[in-house]
Amino acid sequence: MRIWVDGGLRDAADATVSVFDHGLTVGDGVFETLKAEHGRAFATTRHLHRLARSAAGLGLPEPDLDEVARACAAVLEANPMPMGRLRITYTGGLSPLGSDRGDAGPTLVVALGPATARPDTTAAVTVPWTRNEKGALTGLKTTSYGENVVALARAHAAGASEALFANTQGQLCEGTGSNVFVAVGGRLLTPPLASGCLAGITRALVVEWAGAEEAELPLSVLAEADEVFLTSSLRDIQAVHRVDDRTLPGAPGPVTAKAMRVFAERAAAHPNP
Secondary structure (H helix, E strand, C coil), rough: CCCEEEEEEHHHCCCCCCCCEHHHHCEEEEEEEEEEEECCEHHHHHHHHHHHHHHHHCCCCCHHHHHHHHHHHHHHHHHHCCCEEEEEECCEEECCCCCCCCCCEEEEEEEEEECCCCCCCEEEEEEEECCCCCCCCCCCCCCCHHHHHHHHHHHHHHHCCCCEECCCCCCCEEEEECCEEEEECCCECCCCHHHCCCCCCCHHHHHHHHHHHCCEEEHHHHHHHCCCEEEEECCEEEEEECCCCCCCCCCCCHHHHHHHHHHHHHHHCCCCC
């Protein structure tokens, strides 16, 4: 495995960063995950622009997106595989212990790991913790993922692959690494960005391609919706057949199945939409 670290490819054993890197010590970093198939990443331009937005929101120096794109291309070429998870990590770099940043400059790491196609359906659970829709990191894809680790472990213990959060107002927000959509009375709905959810790349494409609408939704909609599905870079669109103790028979339902079909067709035709 060859990994890009600060300017060049390195063998995995030599691909290291300092134990004083701010991404390690305090989670001061941002990242992107892209689906890659046969050496080609999906929606690269959108992911790079979101990386830059997250970096700006965290106060990191503006990343050189041309360099990031070169790093992605080099890693994909060096590690051929049918399907992979391409991970871009951009951190505050070498810094003193504590919250203050150093002046050594940011760290850029690009790595690729194998991935497999997701099942058409999955189970999800709700968790008692909330997303803070007014927090300093709201809407940023940062490496501060501790609460997601805890929530996802809760989901796995319940035989599910995703945990779903409400925000502090009791509104449906998002999953640990996904956006959530519901079909209600034939309408396809998803929480607005003001709910505190991440501006997911796949989410935006489903809104654009499948005609989904943004709407404020109570968490209780999960107990009433006709259909529920999740979106993310590696899930694409994945139907939910169980939420907590509620079974949604026949998943994927007709609204979800149509969205899955449209997304697959459009993504195949436009790999960098």
